[in-house]
Amino acid sequence: MSPGQWMAQQQQAGRRLCLVLEGSSDARLPLIASRNLAQCLSVYGGSAVAALAATGPVILLVEQFGEPALVSLLEHPQANWGWLGSLPDTDLGGVIEHWHARMLVGPPGKQALYRFHDNRTLARALACLPVAQRPAYLGPLISVCYWYEDQWCSASNPAPGHYPVPDPAPWLSIPNPQASAILHANILRYLLAEHSEDLAALAEFQDPKVWLAQVLEQARTWQWRGAQQLEFLVVRRLEEATGASVIRWQPLAGEAPGDHFARVFAQWHTLREKHE
Structure with missing residues (x-):
């Protein structure tokens, strides 16, 4: 399914769309400039790594499919700029809260950032996790659309909502093929x-x-x-x-x-x- 088809399908189901975007993407500034504060949030803002917020990933609401910067992203998925998700409403705060709880991994003093905003990281997790474990991973997101191994993919969350982080978190045991x-x-x-x-x-x-x-x-x-x-x-x-x-x-x-x-x-x- 192409991202255009996926977005149309989600919109027809009454869902709102969001874009999780890598901080280094050239589309970051034009996409932020066309949105207000409620429509665009820094992924790292208000977290333990807030010092990285200015150059880190962002999450934005998507209203117009034909937005030039968005179209450019969808035409160049090999750049691994991030992924698309759908929500029941326009509240991005719940998504941010969900990923903040999963963002830092490892013991105190040796923590690292879990790069959930990278479509390859998301794709590997969804490829390996049983469907029953998707809710704890995707949280409030209803569906996601992402580029992986030279094709567009999508995955649905069978029970969107707010969940505690499992201990151990199953997505952290997935091997990195690289x-x-x-x-x-x-x-x-x-x-x-x-x-x-x-x-x-x-x-x-x-x-x-x-x-x-x-x-x-x-x-x-x-x-x-x-x-x-x-x-x-x-x-x-x-x-x-x-x-x-x-x-x-x-x-x-x-x-x-x-x-x-x-x-x-x-x-x-x-x-x-x-x-x-």
């Missing part, structure tokens, strides 16, 4: 900066990207997820591949991941002391 690629790229950059000679030696007989993918798959199998564990495994495996060390890596029968790492690390430390 996380693996980001980790892979970051490790290669680290090796290039800190272990360039060994990396160059490896490249003479094996593609470093293929080699690293195999090492990271080993880390996943062994459940070595910590930064120290990953660094140790990657660097020592690189040394081993270029002939600088030999370690007995395989876990013992029934050995827990933490015990496995501690034993292999101690083994490597002993070997290093013998060679010094």
Whole structure:
């Protein structure tokens, strides 16, 4: 369903439309300029991150489908500028209150922003959540329309309303499909900066990207997820591949991941002391 068809359908059902827009979008200023304060609210305003309100995402009521800035957005969905939603009335305050409760994630002192205003984040959540869990995620929104994987998508909320945040929130356990690629790229950059000679030696007989993918798959199998564990495994495996060390890596029968790492690390430390 195209966004035009979705908007017409929602309007025919007596619903009001809103636009959740990324703060960096070029359409932000013209869309804000044509609305009063009740028709446009900062997503971060009045929250713990209010200092970011001036450049952060906004939520706006949509009255005219042919508004030039809106038409331009809909013609360029690949820019990932946000998404559309429908409401029973013109009250944007309830939507803001709903997302404020879900905006910060993580323990105190280590909190991060949950980017619900990003259509990709919204799409991944809706693709993975059972329909029964949509109300707690979408809150007062009746339906949403968004761009994902080269097509327009829509999803309905079976029971719009105000809900407490579940503990744990199921949408926070959804994996980011880009996380693996980001980790892979970051490790290669680290090796290039800190272990360039060994990396160059490896490249003479094996593609470093293929080699690293195999090492990271080993880390996943062994459940070595910590930064120290990953660094140790990657660097020592690189040394081993270029002939600088030999370690007995395989876990013992029934050995827990933490015990496995501690034993292999101690083994490597002993070997290093013998060679010094």
